[in-house]
Amino acid sequence: KVKKVLTYPERQSQCKHEVLKRLYGIMEEKKTNLCFSGDTTSFAELLEVVEKVGPYICILKTHIDIITDFTAENIHKLKNLASKHNFLLFEDRKFADIGNTVKKQYSEGIYKISEWSDIINAHIIPGPGIIEGLKSAAGEKGLTGKRALLLIAEMSSKGNVATGEYTKACVKMAEENQDFVVGYICQSQLSKDPNFIHMTPGVKLVEGTDSLGQQYLTPKEVITKRNSDIIIVGRGIMNSDDPATTAATYQQAGYDAYLEQCS
Ligand code: S5P
Secondary structure (H helix, E strand, O other): OOOOOOOHHHHHHHOOOHHHHHHHHHHHHHOOOEEEEOOOOOHHHHHHHHHHHHHHOOEEEEOHHHOOOOOHHHHHHHHHHHHHHOOEEEEEEEEOOOHHHHHHHHHOOOOOHHHOOOEEEEOOOOOOHHHHHHHHHHHHOOOOOOOEEEEEOOOOOOOOOOOHHHHHHHHHHHHOOOOOEEEEEOOOOOOOOOOOEEEEOOEOOOOEEOOOOOEEEOHHHHHHHOOOOEEEEOHHHHOOOOHHHHHHHHHHHHHHHHHHHHO
């Protein structure tokens, strides 16, 4: 039987970006390809649930701008949880403006995302200037190599237009900016190059939809059929009565699927 994907340690040694090397290290050590999307409007609740699911995840994805009780002190607590449980922070800001604007959105304002989030993502609608702008913001904070960008190549929602030529243009832009772009938000594998990781949202233990266009695939489908690398799970864990046990279930499902792929 031929191995379909490289193992995490193989990818870690073959990729160049420091953030990606750290991520593969965490995935190997904690045996997890689970990214938890902590989509709550309460920072207090976010900290509480992350304390529980921290041991099972490699990344915590946030939507910092939906939080009503934002404070720098809470960011400090979140960073401490990330160190304690060894996971990366990914602010799902979906930047989508010209370079000069996103540069400020990334580093300034209330949230100062570049100061705490290891990973961010962006739409490619504005062209490569968006990548340059974000990269220069990280550079000006002395964070070159410590911050990384994912490009949104495909989406999970019904009727989205990130398909075909758009997705191809996204892959080209990623390949031309490997010093900052480390992968994709996508629905299936777009590249076999270990310098690019694939993260897939729209994941639940049972396939289905929500009432606002979200479409769900299972961890097994995402990892073994679509050859993606990371499962992103929000409400599947957040709305469960026991987030820790549920996160462990997703971790196991995602990791078993990976083992099947690389054995
Ligand atoms: O195509 C996408 C891209 C993203 S980043 N579809 C998505 O659902 N997302 C995000 O993933 C979305 O903003 C949300 O934070 C998470 C999915 O949450 P769930 O509750 O549906 O699992």
